[in-house]
Structures are given as C-alpha cells and as structure tokens.
C-alpha cells in the first residue's frame with residue numbers, strides 16, 4: 001500500500017469554483033484530467049468515482065482494472081492494474097480538496113478529502129445559500145405527468161401515490177435547474193360521458209342553473225347513471241347519441257360535460273390543496289384534436305395496419321398490437337397518449353417526459369414508447385434525449401396485506417384519509433401538553449405539517465416499485481424512520497440554536513467552521529454529499545434515495561450531538577454553524593419531499 005500526499009495548491013483551481021458542493025463531480029473532473037495524462041490515447045474513458053466508507057478513504061476511483069484490460073494488448077507501459085492506479089494517482093492535478101491518496105488492491109485509488117476543504121465548503125454554503133449546491137442536469141425542460149385521476153370516478157390511493165411521488169420528482173428536478181411542466185392528465189374524455197350527461201339532463205332539468213353542490217357526490221352520481229344505463233335500453237341509446245353529439249362539438253353537450261368536469265375538479269383540488277401540490281390540468285380532451293393528424297402521420301410511415309376492424313400498430317416483441325383506432329372508429333387511451341407525447345415533444349419541446357402511474361400500466365407505456373421510437377420521435381438509444389420514462393409504483397396495502405380499503409370495504413376517500421392523519425397527530429401533540437402551550441393556530445399548523453408529512457414520507461421512503469402497507473400507527477411513530485422523528489429532530493436543532501442566544505447570521509461572517517472531532521467530520525462530509533444525492537435521485541427517479549440521505553443525516557447529527565458538546569464548549573461557534581448547516585440541508589430535503597418543516601416541538 002503506497003500512500004502519498006498531494007500538495008495543496010496555493011490558488012483555488014477554477015474547477016473548485018465552478019461546481020461547488022458536489023464532491024463526486026469535482027473529484028470526477030480531477031480524475032478525468034489525470035486519465036487524459038495517464039492514457040492520452042483513450043479519450044473516451046470516463047472516470048468512475050464512488051463514495052466509500054472504508055478506512056482507506058472517503059471516495060474511490062475504480063478505473064484501473066477495466067482500463068488495464070482495455071490497453072494491455074496495445075502497450076507495455078503498465079505491468080498491471082496497480083501500476084495504472086499508481087499513475088492515475090500521480091497524475092492528479094494539484095487541488096485543495098484532497099488530503100491524501102493511496103492505491104489499494106487491484107488499482108483502486110482511494111481519496112481522503114481535506115477536512116479543511118469540507119469545512120470551508122460548508123461555510124461557503126451557509127453564506128451563499130443552499131441554492132448554490134443545486135445539481136445541473138443535462139435536461140432543460142421536462143414534463144412530469146402525475147396524479148391524473150379520472151373525472152366522475154374514484155380518486156383512489158393509487159392516485160395519491162402518483163400525486164406524492166410526482167410532486168417530489170418535480171420538486172427535485174426544479175431544484176436541479178430543470179423547467180418542469182407539471183401535468184395533470186385527467187381522464188376527462190370517453191364514452192362514460194354520454195351516460196353522465198343524459199343522466200344530468202334527466203335528474204336536473206335546470207342543470208345549467210344549479211350550483212355544483214346540488215349534484216353532490218359525483219361517484220354516487222356515476223353509479224346511479226350506470227345503473228340507469230344498464231337497466232333501460234332507451235336511456236342507453238340516448239347516452240350513445242350523447243357521446244356522438246359531444247364529440248361532434250354540440251354546444252349544449254359541451255357545457256354539460258364542462259359542468260361535470262368542474263365538479264370533479266373541485267374535489268381533486270381539495271386533495272391538492274391539503275398536500276400543497278401544484279399541477280396544471282391538461283386532460284385527455286385537450287389532445288383530442290391532435291389525434292387524427294398524429295395517426296395519419298404514423299399511417300404514412302406505414303406503421304398502422306388494419307386488424308379485425310380496428311387500426312393497430314404491431315410492436316416487435318409484443319404479442320398483442322397497440323390499438324390506435326377502435327373498430328367503432330373511436331379513439332382510446334393509447335391514441336390519446338400518442339397525441340400527448342407528440343404534443344409534448346413538438347409543441348412543448350420537452351426533453352424528458354416522465355409518467356407516474358402504478359406498475360400495472362407498464363405494458364401500455366412500453367408499447368407506445370416503442371411505437372414512438374419506431375416513428376423516430378424518440379431516439380432508439382435509451383440514453384439520448386428526448387426521452388420518455390415510465391415511473392411505476394406498487395400497490396398500497398392494508399394491514400391485512402390486501403389492497404388498501406377502509407373498514408366498510410368501501411373505497412377510501414382521500415380527504416378523509418388526510419383528515420385522519422392530521423387528527424391523530426393533533427391528538428399526539430395534545431397528549432404532549434402542546435394544547436395548553438401553543439395557540440390554536442400553531443397546533444393546527446403543526447398537526448397538518450406532521451400528519452400530511454407522515455403520509456408522504458411513509459410512501460416516499462420505500463423504493464417506489466415495492467408495495468407498501470398503509471399504517472397510521474407506524475407512520476406517526478416518533479421513533480424510527482418516520483417524518484415525525486425527522487421533523488422533531490429538525491425542531492430540536494432549531495431549539496439548540498435558539499437557546500444558545502447567538503446570532504447565526506453574525507456567526508456565519510465572524511466564526512469559522514472547524515471539523516476536528518471525527519463525528520463532526522462525518523456529519524460535515526455527509527452534508528456535502530447532498531447535491532450528488534439529489535442528482536442521483538433525479539437521474540434514477542427514486543425519491544427513496546433522498547429519504548435515506550435525510551434519515552442518515554439525522555442519525556449523523558444525533559451521534560455528533562451526543563459526543564460533542566455544543567453550547568458552552570470551546571468550539572461553540574463552529575458547532576452552532578454545523579447545527580445551522582444541518583438544519584438548512586434538512587429543510588431543503590423536507591422541501592424536496594413536499595414536507596412542511598416545524599421549528600419547535
């Protein structure tokens with residue numbers, strides 16, 4: 001094992017200035033420079049830099065082995081991977097960020113970061129703000145298609161998952177300097193509207209004059225109209241006519257349709273408002289005018305075939321075709337999605353189009369993505385842009401391991417669910433004596449932040465592909481990996497700072513962050529890994545990566561706090577700054593997860 005110390009350069013290299021607060025990227029730049037010197041003929045070798053938790057270092061560069069097998073036939077310059085590792089280490093440009101390097105095993109280059117550099121980076125973030133740590137993705141504009149419930153049908157827990165996951169993805173991308181078009185692709189077009197409109201005419205002859213409340217629960221309305229539809233052939237006939245008249249653009253039918261949509265929209269908005277989620281509705285109906293042109297274009301490319309009266313696209317490797325025009329001449333979910341994709345690519349100029357639905361729809365997305373690739377809308381190489389990605393998620397289960405239902409086995413009303421989370425967290429706060437201590441408003445706001453935060457976090461902390469069990473007791477537990485635990489941890493940090501009586505803004509300018517204690521260094525390094533964590537979560541569209549980071553941050557803080565005295569110690573000012581930096585990063589994590597922080601508990 002050879003160890004060497006890289007001399008600290010006097011001037012800060014431009015690289016250090018360009019990408020602050022992104023350790024992995026900064027190290028990658030340094031190793032890239034080294035690779036260019038070490039193997040000048042292998043220009044396309046990308047540096048492989050990963051964090052590590054061994055005793056040899058903080059990060060590791062893993063290029064030596066694969067590089068050796070690549071060049072061994074061409075040159076005799078290196079006797080084996082370790083020799084390449086040595087050369088890579090030797091050729092690193094001078095930098096302030098590295099304390100020392102060593103080569104281990106088959107050529108791994110281990111890097112120990114400079115503790116001083118870590119401390120300085122944190123101080124810089126405190127002064128200039130955490131926005132300076134934002135990752136920069138290659139994509140400039142993205143569509144996130146999420147939530148997307150269906151008009152007059154149930155907005156179920158699947159839509160809740162889509163809303164929570166989609167909102168977080170949008171927030172993380174926005175933070176990473178991507179312009180995000182948050183799209184609610186509501187199911188507002190389809191044959192069910194014929195029956196709904198006829199039923200509206202029948203039940204409410206003066207429907208134009210009535211308020212939305214008069215109709216009441218739309219789901220019940222849907223059920224009643226379905227019963228009528230199934231029972232009376234004359235009604236059924238009229239309903240089918242109504243679809244034709246609606247799609248033909250007849251004004252009265254269009255107004256009735258708009259009224260029904262409006263009622264649903266109000267119900268959806270209640271959920272969005274509670275969750276603090278912002279979306280822009282562009283429902284299926286919006287894309288309807290674009291469908292004929294899009295299908296004609298695909299037909300001209302020879303992709304559309306006749307099959308059993310329908311018009312379909314055969315997809316390589318799939319045994320059923322994608323139906324784009326039904327045998328009755330109508331369009332469907334797939335035709336709408338093709339038109340929407342066309343619109344997003346050509347009119348909205350989005351480079352990354354992300355769809356958040358349950359995994360049950362995977363086949364649908366695979367098929368129309370394939371069609372789009374075949375048509376040349378998307379590059380067939382999955383890595384190039386523009387790109388379309390389906391973000392699938394698993395089921396929400398009840399304690400019985402079956403699909404989540406309420407006690408009455410009826411469907412779950414999402415607002416009731418959110419109310420219960422809030423009420424339970426309020427009860428817990430009152431039990432802790434906060435009812436007497438706080439104003440009603442404070443109690444209410446904290447109960448909401450904790451209750452809704454708990455529902456969101458319980459969903460987001462799992463890998464989205466797995467099913468997860470919805471359990472109030474678990475998600476509202478103040479111990480373990482829950483939003484409650486994390487929100488309390490944040491509040492506690494705020495209270496440490498408050499109780500110190502020190503002015504943090506002043507300290508940022510006058511005091512210096514020092515990380516002499518090992519637990520301070522661990523916490524400091526973890527803070528500095530925020531940007532690369534967000535970047536990874538964005539690239540893989542996995543919110544649980546950020547949750548895990550946040551939980552570990554809290555654990556690292558706890559360890560620091562139990563081993564390092566803050567208030568009253570000789571290191572007080574530095575340690576208060578470290579507390580503040582932790583609180584700042586925690587709050588950014590909460591924000592990205594759509595959770596409202598609390599400051600006292």
Ligand code: ARG
Nearest residue numbers: 145148149150185187337357
């Ligand atoms: N409305 C659909 C559903 O409830 C989800 C729509 C997802 N988005 C899309 N572009 N297909 O299942």
